[in-house]
Every structure is written in C-alpha cells, then in structure tokens.
Amino acid sequence: MDRGNGVRRGRRKSRALRSIRRARHGSAATLILCAVLSFPILSRPVAAQNEGVAISFDAASHRLDSVSPALSAASHAEAAARETQAAVATLRRPLVTASAQYLAYQKTLSVDLTGSKQSAESGTQDFLAGLPATVPPAFQQIAGDIVGRISQALPGLFAAIPDSLSYRYRDQLFRPTVQGVLPLYSGGAIPAIQRGARAGADMAVARAGQARELSRINLVRVYFGQLAAAELARSARETLDALDQLLSDARKLEAEGVTPRARTLEAQVARDSAARVWERAVIAQDGARDELARLLEMDAVHPSTGLFVVSRPLPPAATFLGGEADLPQSRQAEATRQVADAGVDLARARYRPQAFAFGEYNLNRNAALPTEPDWIAGVGVRYTLLSNVDRGHALNAARENAAAAADAARETRKAATSATLRAWDLVEGARRSFLLLDSSLAAAQENWRVQRVAFREGEGTLTTVLAAEAVLANARTQRAATAYEYDLALAGLLAAAGQLDRFPDYLARADIRLPLGDRP
Incomplete structure (x- = not known):
C-alpha cells in the first residue's frame, strides 16, 4: 500500500515538474502579458526611468551654480561686503557739504x-x-x-x-554756504573700522565658499541618491519577480500533490512582503527623482552618470591634512577673529582725543547776517571727558570677544582635522566593503540558483529558497548602498580637506561603475 502511494506521488511530482518546465519554455509574450495583467504596477519604473532629460554630474553641477538661490544669495552678500569695504576706505578724505537756507x-x-x-x-x-x-x-x-x-x-x-x-x-x-571737515587724528577709530570692513569682506567670501561646498555636497547626495534609490527599486523588483515565479511553482507543485498547502501560503506571504518592499522602493525612487528635479529647477531629469567606486586605496590620511586654514569655515572663523580685534582697537579709540580741521564759506555775502563772517577756517580737538557708556567695560567686552573668536578659530581648525580623519575612514571602509560585496553577491546568486533547482526537482525546501533569495536581495541592496556611501563619503572627505574641486577627478578615474540600466 505504501509502495502504491509512493508511486502515485512520484507520478504527480513528475507531471508537476513537466508542467513547470513547459510554462518556463512557453511564449515569452504570454508570460509578459500575464505579468502585466497580474501586477500592473510593475511597468511603472520602466516608464518613469525613460521620462525626463538625462544629465551628467558635471552638467548638473554647472546647472546648480546658475539656478541655486543659496549660491546667488551668498554671491550678493559677498558683493555687498566688498562694497562696504570700498565705502569705508575713504574715511580719511575731507567731508565737504553744501547747504542753502532761506531765512526770514x-x-x-x-x-x-x-x-x-x-x-x-x-x-x-x-x-x-x-x-x-x-x-x-x-x-x-x-x-x-x-x-x-x-x-x-x-x-x-x-x-x-x-x-x-x-x-x-x-x-x-x-x-x-559750503562747509568742510577734515579728520586729522581719530584715535585709531578709522583704521579699526577699515580693518573690520576688510575682515567682513573676507568673512563674506568664506561664507560664499562654504555655501558652494554645501551645495555641491548636497548635489552629490541628491544626484547619486537618486541612482541608489533606482538601484534599490530594481533590486526589489527582481526579488518580487523571483518570488512571483517561486509562488507559481509552489502552486503547481501543490496542485500535483507534491507540496502541502502550507508551503504555498508561505510563498504567498513572502511574495506579498516583497511587493510591499518594492512599492516603498518605487515611492522612494519617485521622491528622489522629484528632489533632484527641484534642486536643478527642471521639470523632469534623470542622472546619466552612474554610481562609482575607485578600487585603488586612497592616499594616506596625512596627505589630506594641512589645508585646514584654507577651509571656508576656517577662513570665516579667522575673519571673525579679525573683526573682534578691530573691535578692541575701536574701543581703545574712545579713550583718545580727536583732531579735525574745518572751514565754511558764505557764497552770498551781500545777504549775510551782521554777525556772520564771510568765511571761517580752523582746527579743533574733541575729547570725551564723561561718557554715558562705561568705556572700561566696553573695552573689556571687546577683549573677551577677541579671545573667544581666537579660541573658536583654533577649535574650527581642530574640528576640520578630526572631520578629515573620520571621512577618510568612512571612504576607505566603504571601498573595502564594496570590493568584498562582489564575491558575496556572486556567492549569493549561485546559492539562490542551486536552491531554486533543488526546489523544482523536489529535493529542496521552500524555506531554503526563501532564505537564499533574502540573502541575494540583501547583497544587491548592500552593493548599491555601499557604492552610494562611498561617493557621499568621498565628497565629505574632499570637502573637509578643502579639495572638493577634485571630486570630478575621482569620478573620471573610477574603475568600477554601476550600470544605469538593468542591474549587472
């Protein structure tokens, strides 16, 4: 009796395997039509990917420079600071005014x-x-x-x-009348104001440079982030396609009596979970695409430069050090210190006298008042004996501000060094992880293939196939995420070292690039 049951189960298994093979070797058009009718959302990423204008990273960088409101604002602020510096450069010139009065x-x-x-x-x-x-x-x-x-x-x-x-x-x-006043001695106030204006211009230049670096790093994040989101969406779709096929095989095997109903339900649960993951990945991809379009102020756009990795090790971390003083944040901190030092000199000037020359000429002598001279000229000295602002406390406050600015400048340089070393570690770690993931991905693909074959032949279990698919999906996801981590960390390293302009050079000599089309 047991032998007869075994023979019948073997026949059902053989018929089920033959039906699976026939379905696999059937018309490709029929399979695609069934997939579209069963899961219409699967056609969405392919259509979306072909929409919009393809733009390279270099072109996107130039586009951002021309349309970014943040960069435009920084440029206007820099121009305003330079105009202010030019405005106070002539404080030593005489002040000549003309006035007219009609008197009764x-x-x-x-x-x-x-x-x-x-x-x-x-x-x-x-x-x-x-x-x-x-x-x-x-x-x-x-x-x-x-x-x-x-x-x-x-x-x-x-x-x-x-x-x-x-x-x-x-x-x-x-x-x-025409009046004129010429400052002869300001107690150091005029040089202090001029130094403060120069430092303010330097500060504005540093802020503009920092704004440019932040915008470029943000472009790297958004541009390559859109590629990473697309890669994750493709990986999720491949996982969903594989589980769709696995569910179809499980149903055929169940119909032939080879596998129990519980295995089919397990495949159904796994497939539905993959569908939810894929839908979330599609939403994330659409959001990343919209963010890139908004950043570049374009209706629709998709990157034409893929994720990349330079397989060769980075130069030693020490080669990225030494330029902390040239960083925008360091230059801004140094300019802040110079402004504070100018404030100290200005506070000292309140203790000193001021000397000036003055003159006035009456252009209508015939109508002059009896007590008015035709012209007058002279020199004067002014000294504040008692001020309503305590000059001692004001000077102490200026000195404390200068000390705080000097300490902040030193701390900024130290923080830049630490940030450079941390970024170097992140880049190198991402590079090594990506290279290791290549072998892991190959092993995961082979393991998934073997487990699928074993399941179709009735030798394997659905659990092992699902586990193999999960490992493969994780490897694909990690590969795209690690490449994105490398690109973003590289931009951070170059920015921390004051070498962000070299990012296109690393991009040009990259020897590993993730394709823009189907996943390799």
Missing part, C-alpha cells in the same frame, strides 16, 4: 540812554559854567546872560531825550 528774521536792538543823557547834561553845564571866565571882560555880562538862559533851557532839552532807544528790523535772505 527779525532783530530788535535796545540802547539805554540814561547814563549818557546825564553825562551830557552835566558836561554841558560844566562847559557853560566855564564860558564867562574865558570871555573878555567887556562881553562877560552878555555871555553870562546867554549862559543863564541856556542853563534854564537844558532840563527841558534833555527831558525830551528818552531814557532808552529801541530798534526793530525785519528782513529775508538766501544763505548758501
């Missing part, structure tokens, strides 16, 4: 005549009293009579004169 004025003059009137009256009387003595004797009688009459009339004459005299005058005039 009234002048009142009051003169007190009391003392003058009394002096005149007494002087007149003294004078008249001396007249008879000086007149000849024959005329003294006549002179005395005349003097007497005049003396009697004097009080009435002087009484008619007022005690004060008031005069009021109104007029209108046009008053054009």
Whole structure:
C-alpha cells in the first residue's frame, strides 16, 4: 500500500515538474502579458526611468551654480561686503557739504540812554559854567546872560531825550554756504573700522565658499541618491519577480500533490512582503527623482552618470591634512577673529582725543547776517571727558570677544582635522566593503540558483529558497548602498580637506561603475 502511494506521488511530482518546465519554455509574450495583467504596477519604473532629460554630474553641477538661490544669495552678500569695504576706505578724505537756507528774521536792538543823557547834561553845564571866565571882560555880562538862559533851557532839552532807544528790523535772505571737515587724528577709530570692513569682506567670501561646498555636497547626495534609490527599486523588483515565479511553482507543485498547502501560503506571504518592499522602493525612487528635479529647477531629469567606486586605496590620511586654514569655515572663523580685534582697537579709540580741521564759506555775502563772517577756517580737538557708556567695560567686552573668536578659530581648525580623519575612514571602509560585496553577491546568486533547482526537482525546501533569495536581495541592496556611501563619503572627505574641486577627478578615474540600466 505504501509502495502504491509512493508511486502515485512520484507520478504527480513528475507531471508537476513537466508542467513547470513547459510554462518556463512557453511564449515569452504570454508570460509578459500575464505579468502585466497580474501586477500592473510593475511597468511603472520602466516608464518613469525613460521620462525626463538625462544629465551628467558635471552638467548638473554647472546647472546648480546658475539656478541655486543659496549660491546667488551668498554671491550678493559677498558683493555687498566688498562694497562696504570700498565705502569705508575713504574715511580719511575731507567731508565737504553744501547747504542753502532761506531765512526770514527779525532783530530788535535796545540802547539805554540814561547814563549818557546825564553825562551830557552835566558836561554841558560844566562847559557853560566855564564860558564867562574865558570871555573878555567887556562881553562877560552878555555871555553870562546867554549862559543863564541856556542853563534854564537844558532840563527841558534833555527831558525830551528818552531814557532808552529801541530798534526793530525785519528782513529775508538766501544763505548758501559750503562747509568742510577734515579728520586729522581719530584715535585709531578709522583704521579699526577699515580693518573690520576688510575682515567682513573676507568673512563674506568664506561664507560664499562654504555655501558652494554645501551645495555641491548636497548635489552629490541628491544626484547619486537618486541612482541608489533606482538601484534599490530594481533590486526589489527582481526579488518580487523571483518570488512571483517561486509562488507559481509552489502552486503547481501543490496542485500535483507534491507540496502541502502550507508551503504555498508561505510563498504567498513572502511574495506579498516583497511587493510591499518594492512599492516603498518605487515611492522612494519617485521622491528622489522629484528632489533632484527641484534642486536643478527642471521639470523632469534623470542622472546619466552612474554610481562609482575607485578600487585603488586612497592616499594616506596625512596627505589630506594641512589645508585646514584654507577651509571656508576656517577662513570665516579667522575673519571673525579679525573683526573682534578691530573691535578692541575701536574701543581703545574712545579713550583718545580727536583732531579735525574745518572751514565754511558764505557764497552770498551781500545777504549775510551782521554777525556772520564771510568765511571761517580752523582746527579743533574733541575729547570725551564723561561718557554715558562705561568705556572700561566696553573695552573689556571687546577683549573677551577677541579671545573667544581666537579660541573658536583654533577649535574650527581642530574640528576640520578630526572631520578629515573620520571621512577618510568612512571612504576607505566603504571601498573595502564594496570590493568584498562582489564575491558575496556572486556567492549569493549561485546559492539562490542551486536552491531554486533543488526546489523544482523536489529535493529542496521552500524555506531554503526563501532564505537564499533574502540573502541575494540583501547583497544587491548592500552593493548599491555601499557604492552610494562611498561617493557621499568621498565628497565629505574632499570637502573637509578643502579639495572638493577634485571630486570630478575621482569620478573620471573610477574603475568600477554601476550600470544605469538593468542591474549587472
């Protein structure tokens, strides 16, 4: 009885294997049509990949330089800082201004005549009293009579004169003048302001350089990230295709009574899980494609430069060191220190006097006020005796700011060195991992093929096939992810070493490139 059951199971197994082989060697068009009808979403990545404009990494870099708002803003800020430096470069020149005024004025003059009137009256009387003595004797009688009459009339004459005299005058005039002021000594304020402006321009240049580096690193992230997302989507699709075929084989074997229902359900669960993974990968790929298009301000675009790896080891990490002072962040920190030092000199200038020359010329002398000169010139000195701002505390604050800026500059250089060493480790680690993944991928592909053959022949189990497919999918995913990690880490290393302009050189001499089409 057991022998008969075994013979029947063997016949069913043989018929199932023959049906699987017939299906595998059937019309290719029929298989594709069935796949499209069963899973219409599978056609989506192929259509999406062919949409848009193909653009190389170099072309994308040039495009980003012309359309990036961040780079444009940094360029405008740099130009503004340079204009500010040029504006304060002429602080030692004289300041000449012209002004014009139209004036309407009234002048009142009051003169007190009391003392003058009394002096005149007494002087007149003294004078008249001396007249008879000086007149000849024959005329003294006549002179005395005349003097007497005049003396009697004097009080009435002087009484008619007022005690004060008031005069009021109104007029209108046009008053054009030219004034000039020339700084002779500013106590060090002018040189401090000019040094601060130069440092501000250096700071703006450093910020613009840092913005350019950040934009390029972001381009590497988005550009090659889109390629990595596409590679992961292709890997997920291949896994889904393989599990679709495996599920189809399991159903045929179940129909022939070779495998139980539980194995088919296990294959169904694995296939559905792969479908969910693939759908998420497609969404991630679409998001990466949209991000690249937005970054480059293009409607639709896809990269034409693939993920790459340079198999040769990097030069020693020490070769990437030594340029920390030329990094944009280091130059910005150094410029900040120079601004702080200029602030110290400016605070010291508040303790010193200021000397200046000045002059003014009236262009309309005929209409000048009575108290106004035709022109005036001179020199002056100004010194602040008491200020409403404590100059001592202000100077101490400026010194502390300078010390903080100097420490920050040193810390920036140290951080740049540490970042370079860490980035070198990441690049080298990604390179070695990628090279090891080549052999792992080949082994995973062979293991998956052997397990599939064993399952179709009824010698293997579905569990081993699923495990082999999981290992293969992980190897494909790790290969794409490691290549992307290498490219991004390389950009970070070159940026940390101040050599980001050499990224295209590494790209040109790369000897390993992941194809843009189907996965190898």
